[in-house]
Amino acid sequence: MADTVPQWETLGFDYIKTDKRYISVWENGSWDDGILTEDNLLHISEASTALHYGQQCFEGLKAYRGKDGKIRLFRADLNAQRMQLSCHRVLMPEVSEEKFIDACKQVVLANEKWVPPYGTGATLYLRPFVIGVGDNIGVKPAPKYIFSVFCVPVGPYFKGGLTPVNFSVTDMDRAAPHGTGQAKVGGNYAASMLPHKEAGDQGYADCIYLDPTTHTNIEEVGAANFFGITADNEFITPKSPSILASITKRSLMDLAEKKLGMTVIERDVPITGLDAFTEAGACGTAAVITPIGGIEYKGRLHVFYSESETGPVTRKLYDTLSGIQFGDVEGPDGWVTIVE
Numbered sequence: 001m002a003d004t005v006p007q008w009e010t011l012g013f014d015y016i017k018t019d020k021r022y023i024s025v026w027e028n029g030s031w032d033d034g035i036l037t038e039d040n041l042l043h044i045s046e047a048s049t050a051l052h053y054g055q056q057c058f059e060g061l062k063a064y065r066g067k068d069g070k071i072r073l074f075r076a077d078l079n080a081q082r083m084q085l086s087c088h089r090v091l092m093p094e095v096s097e098e099k100f101i102d103a104c105k106q107v108v109l110a111n112e113k114w115v116p117p118y119g120t121g122a123t124l125y126l127r128p129f130v131i132g133v134g135d136n137i138g139v140k141p142a143p144k145y146i147f148s149v150f151c152v153p154v155g156p157y158f159k160g161g162l163t164p165v166n167f168s169v170t171d172m173d174r175a176a177p178h179g180t181g182q183a184k185v186g187g188n189y190a191a192s193m194l195p196h197k198e199a200g201d202q203g204y205a206d207c208i209y210l211d212p213t214t215h216t217n218i219e220e221v222g223a224a225n226f227f228g229i230t231a232d233n234e235f236i237t238p239k240s241p242s243i244l245a246s247i248t249k250r251s252l253m254d255l256a257e258k259k260l261g262m263t264v265i266e267r268d269v270p271i272t273g274l275d276a277f278t279e280a281g282a283c284g285t286a287a288v289i290t291p292i293g294g295i296e297y298k299g300r301l302h303v304f305y306s307e308s309e310t311g312p313v314t315r316k317l318y319d320t321l322s323g324i325q326f327g328d329v330e331g332p333d334g335w336v337t338i339v340e
Ligand SMILES: *Cc1c(COP(=O)(O)O)cnc(C)c1O
Pocket: 060, 184, 220, 222, 223, 224, 225, 244, 245, 246, 247, 248, 249, 283, 284, 285, 286
């Protein structure tokens, strides 16, 4: 364990061992109460289903330190609900919303000194996960499960503000039409590593996935959701059953409509229809919003921003959302929970 807290300003998105993690075990039909441990290792059976058959899922959310010194969680109830959906999809026991939120709060409080100060842009990233463990060799659900939450302080995704980056379109799929795309399960991310590397090798920040049925519509931007802004003040985002429903996106849809007076539309977004948008971005917890500078498709780069300046609507969405998360802006009821 590192004894001293890091330089908040230079934090990236890297693992650091913090003081305590939460761990709970499911066996014989129920979860135990869970405990906090200093140990950051797991001692599990070599025959665990999580290792061989990908029976596992995870979540990602952040704790934000406000100007008032208080620590806030953003819509953790939605992370809890999504983890239930993921568990259901890969036949693992669900964790109740109450247990999930309680575990997150315990981890934040036990690692208070790792919650970055207000104004550094840094936050405490929480990683809840459920894995199938125990002795099992056939393809069937595990006899035992672990639900754990650990935390890592992470830096602002944008070192120099909101800088637009370029993406390429991959021919590979991260999910199947009726597969596990809407669940946050590890297999989807294993499937994304090769196309991600190929995009990176060609100088792109990440790759864009098209819908696995027709390969004509935008589905995801790496591990983030896509949105486009039109000149008619519309916020447009893909609709598809194989997208991982981003809580950030859902929040932006609400804010676009209620705070920015935009028209919000979920529809197919053809990769050949990018001219419809004046601005585009990728959104998710880690990045908040990444403005999309350009998209390479079949050898041609469609450019949204020729300079490094982010569009005004994207910036307004970013300021509103992060304002709510850090407690500077009043958000809709129930979006923010103070950890105490
Ligand atoms: C986690 C994730 C997102 C972002 O979801 P948030 O709830 O906004 O953090 C988007 N796409 C994929 C594939 C993801 O795994």
